Amino acid sequence: MKLNALWRHSNKLFKHSFALFTLSSLSFAAFAAPLDKSKIQFIGPLAENMQLKPFQTAQSDSIISNLLPQLQLPVANFSVFDKKHSWQPFNKINALTLGGLQALKFNIETTRFSQGTLTLKGIEQGQLFINGELQKADNSSYKLALNNGSHTAIIVAQQVANWHDVILDFAPKTPSDNITLSTSQTKRLSAKQLFDAPTISGLSLAPNSEHYITTTRRFNDKTLNQANNVTELKNTDNQTLYRFEAEQPSNLIWSPDNRFLVYLLNGELKQLNRKNLSIKTLSTRLEGASGFTFYNEHSVIFSWSNPASDKGNDKLTKHYKGLQDRWSYARSVSQVYMLDTQSGLIKTLSQGPLSHSFEDFNNKRGKLLMSRPVVAMQASTHPETELVELDLKSNKLTSLGKFKTFNQAKYANKDVYVVAGPDFKNGAGRALPKEMLANNYDGQLYLLTDGGKNVKALSKQFDPAIGRLSVLNNGDALLKVTEHDTQPLYLFDLSKQRFKKLNTGLDIVEQFSYSNERNIEILLSGTTASSPQQLKRFNISKNTAKIVWDSKPLSYANTYIPTLEEFNFTNKNGVEISGRVYIPNNLDKTKKHPALVYYYGGTSPVTRGFTGRYPFNLWAANGYVVYVIQPTGATGFGQKFSAQHVNAWGNYTSDDIIAGTQAFLNKYNYVDSKKVGNLGASYGGFMTMHLATKTDLFSASISHAGISNLTSYWGEGWWGYLYSGEASKNSFPWNNPELYSKHSPVFYADKVTTPMLLIHGDSDTNVPVGESLTMYTALKLLNKDVELIEYKGANHQIIARDQRFDWWNTMLAYFDKKLKNEPQWWDYLYPND
Template sequence: MLKTILATACAVALSANVHAIELDKKHINYLGPIAENNLLKPYETAQQKEILANFAETLSNNAQKVTVFGQSLTWQPFDQVNELTVAGLQALKFTVSVDRFTQGTLTFNGVDNASLFINGKSHSLNKNKHEMSLPTGQHQLVLLTEQVADWKKVNVDFAGKADHDQLQLIKEITTLSAQQLFDAATITDLSLSPDSKDMIITTSYYSDKGGDKAIRTTQLRDQQHQVRYSWDNAKASGFAWSPDNQKLIYTIDGQLRILDRKTLQSSLISDKLVGASGFEFFDNNTLIFSWYKSADANTGLTKHYQGLEDRWSYARNSNHVYLLDINSGLARQISPATHSHSWQDFDKERNSILLSRSLKDYAAPPHMLTELVEINLADNTETLIGQYRTFNQAKYHDDGLYITAGPAFNNGAGLAIKEGLLPNNYDGQLYSVSFDGKQVTALSKSFDPAIGSMTALSNDDLILSVTEKDTKQLYLFDESKTRFTKLNTQLDVVDRFSVSDNKKPRLIAAGTNVSKPQRLQSLTIAKNKASTLWDSASEFYANTDIPALEEFNFTNKSGVEISGRVYLPHNLDKSKQYPALVYYYGGTSPVTRGFTGRYPFNFWAANGYVVYVVQPTGATGFGQEFSAKHVNAWGEHTADDIMQGTRAFLNAYPFVDSKKVGNLGASYGGFMTMLLATKTDMFSASIAHAGISNITSYWGQGWWGYLYSGEASKNSFPWNNPALYSQQSPVFHADKVKTPLLLIHGDADTNVPKGESHNMYTALKLLNQDVELIEYKGADHQIITREQRFHWWNTMLAYFDAKLKDQPQWWNSLYSSK
């Protein structure tokens, strides 16, 4: 609900066939005179654009007063301005709300040498006119004037391009914006000292000025959260603390440096370790790290493939593990030269290091093999602990090793599924393994969350990062009691965390809730009660209305409860009919409850859509049996759940127009969108981003297609199960598609090659169906960069506006039919 709309808001509805109408001055703010004693106006200087853009950023906030060169200025209603001329600069500011994509001409009469800023971004004026296009939402306009002959003759007009082009003047912006979701500062790195007295926090944010380049700040803070040391706008990273708590190492601008925690003096260790990363203290004077080397460039006429891995651009690069003596600078390679290695853990008391390496072995799914070995540093001998088809991580404990891997680890040691099902090895489990690898104990068979990563404490307890239904949580594994305890971070999705390693371990975690932006939480594990150290809501989302959320679960025809949630638009009027969007993934992971992400559910709801997110059968986090149904199904159970869930959703939400429901998904979700289009006409418009149309071509051509298919199509191949590869592939049923479909793909996608969208586009074009194909140049499997991300979000909303709201203007402005 827009609480701040003025009771006497000025609504302007104009068509191209009528004259412009003046905006009500009492809803426009005026500021002046500004810097009236300046020698030169900005237009009389060489830096006019820079001066005005910098000042406009200050004026764009909601503060009632502005201080300029020691003078305090107050915004006042424009209708109270009676001056003929005013010295210095003057500013007009007003905020508008549009409930659809709006076009028209904005005219500033009686103004010379003026600069216009919309949402903080500069826009050109042509004879004091601006041809304006505003997407759905709220927008702030600031006009900086440098020369006005008579303020009594100044007014602002708007003429809409069509009858539906309307503006509504409001007091301030309250609707969630794309810029907030992408640009707002977030914590991107955390590191807590072993004694818990200091922490490293890196924050990143974006701006129009910075474009695709994040603006980063890294700070060393104490227990009171006070800054002790700062690396502003520098790429300091890779922080690690010495065991004696005296030193802190990090890399910056190609240098490896060490910071004294007491004196805060930084000194150089080396600037000659190009390609080195992952530094940790082996002891107080020795570092362990990985050293990466790129293979020589192939300048020949051909490329000789020697294995499936050669499709990867980095396949022939090498990675080895080293020790570095800090005092002398001498590095010692400790991993054998025959393979690339990653270090898993080290044990100073055993004087040994755990290494893993991947072997070319296509004999069984997932068509690769991991070896885990231990290196004795005293004599450099290597001991093979085991060879595993599923393996994620290994850590030492006093009596052996912890290993995380899928349920099929060690011939199915972790299986907890019915006979006849095949395990989904993306469903991470925890094991205890003897030093020689011969004794394996499954620790998490009755623990439904999927274990992602583990952090070991000195007492052999673990902090586990897990997927629990549609959340990302932290659990403490108590080794002495073999017990899992959820840590109460008060976050739905923990983005990152760090834990101390003292007698009373403390943990800090950054993350979000489904309807709350990122916070930094602190808790002592023994008390398991969190407090907030930092909350981005007050800083970046103040006075912003966040869409309401409702949980919506249903029971499918197999008697299994399927989770979901529904986001509701602002000012919801249940007597009206609303369009809706249904989103899903359908692969091995649930759609988490993060506040924002690549698919901004809160933002879609803020743009007038009821958004239903469904978690169909096959995802991890709901138990092994639930995830196992993903194997060899390729959308079979998933499609049923989405269709059944959508019907249940429509029955439960009668204010949703059942004729105006769109659906979308990406990657496996894009595959699901295409597959659903061959099975149902219940959706009125569909979007598939980076979707798979032909399981065979994805299996054979995607960089990791054969590896993923090793789980998703376990033991099934085109020659022994052709029905799976053809009949479950959407392109083989393209003649059944009747729903308008937008295909989106990055033209540099290596995971799901763009040909997967081209397959379906070709088929539907030949079938004379309503289909669009949009490629993002240079984009891989995800849309990452700021400019592309905003354009991509606009593309999806514009498409659904055209198909579900009968508003094609936005789409036509982005993609002309000419």
């Protein structure tokens, strides 16, 4: 009787066209309810006069696979063999049987991880695709496991005896497995969109700005972890003149006379004529060569690694010659060469046991800038770099100085720009009180004059951290900087000694290339926090940008993007701490919702990229209010702010995160203060562990590649001692043991009360996996709530597509379990058996 009552209740819901299937009784678990046909779209017959159906051929999978992308498009109609077809409601179909192919499409909305069985009744030959992935069938039944989000279901029907008999049943696994059929074309943001969307991975603008090159990268279910790259030569009308699809060129450069595009392909240097598109090989057997740049019309400078320098790696033992020998590439030696493009002759510009890095050239003066380590294996937390100048006529090498902090050098007419930390040249760039130690990751701009004898600090009063440096023909500098949580472009006017921000309209400039004509143009790509990648052309004199290419209509059309709000607060020291908040679409603010708090790793702020390894927009799309905070110690806010990262190891940062989270909860009163999670990576992973020993403010924590013991990280990570040279400046286990013990979370593991997930790549060379193993061991022995997930073969970052999706799912599933009381997703990914 109870089952019959439930059946009648279900029929009543169906008759009222309700598409929401809510099961409120345990006896409902095996109950199947038909899907509302008015919420399902139908198209067909497609190619009704075909002699054989695809399933009757050996190429069935390929035929359906090629049709699928068209079926997935959010369009009302399309043509097949010159016949126009339109999608229409399935409940309007009166046909008994049809020739060719037919397809059904419907959108599924889930508000939590949901499982169930979808059964296709009446379809004798058919295939089900969910979000483009073919589902495995068991007698026309499909077991579904749907993440929280929007899903597109496509059914390709090849043989149906009577369409009146076709019914789609869904049986939820448990009463909480709810799905909603939606007719809306607008969907929530998905992980596939963020990872698979086409992006500009490389760009270059011709010196006369008449042509440009872009490399577009995209992923899909067919190529899986293998990216599909296409490099194209285009004109100012954005028309493609030449395309590389199979083998991809690298090291693309333009000849100074604008006649040729030169590139490296399979160890050969090729020359493409821009006028007639003919190709000529300039040089072969260039394996290990990189960094090509034209010195003049017929000479190219490049770097070339010596493979012989790696010999001995196959021995049974490795004898360490210095600290850098922990790096797999430490004994590789690279030198600078010049190639004559007319004869193919190559000559050496540097030599010796030390690697030389090409920095810049000045062909009017016949000079070349290079940098090199002072000694091959330096035992120092701040290894010295020597900047040298080569006179190409006399082969005379002149030292411009040896520096403990150095990033980049470029000519500025007769002088030299240098990007380095505040301590460059005995602290020439310091804008700090005497008692404060500088953070040399905070890049500054300098001008070396008189052959390196004198230095002028150009950015002492400029708070953004200097990153990439390029120099225009007039000596002005084009700079990519970190400014708070943005990465804009600035122009430094050498004659007026002032910085000017370029109005690109982007929060994050990812790549840029510029012309050398009088009216300078810049080709650049980037994003904002709430809009995906765009390619733009920027006119410096007008300070205006024009969109050339936009990924939004290509991959994010009809997609809800979470709302973004700025949220700043003043900490106990009177310093404003900036942040931003991502809010899910259509959030019911009369209810309480879970939240996530994220903070920086290393000493760099969390930038406003639209996506990345930590997809804030995706988290918000899954129902979390996301607070990103920029605590004390980050670069881009001025030297005093970043200097507080030194010898702190969480002191100021943790105070800011705790105070910021409390201020966030006070303002956003629709956030459930008992359902707040926190997470970070690398130094941010350390912060997660550190916070867990100091506060019970958070209800669940995730540490990715975090540091649990400062001493072991300092001694074992490939760059541990170098990073510690800033983060633990002048402090070592023997002269400051308190810093290394009192700031190491594992020493206070007994204080942890927050459930914690530790994630680590088992091949991490930056922060070895032992850091998570150590904390896991401690928390397990203390009987704490802790989980550890290792990603096989992964280094410090999760790169591969399959691992990235699994990683994103793992983090959300863990927070769903701990913050939403929804353990099903986690249990599905990591069952106890």
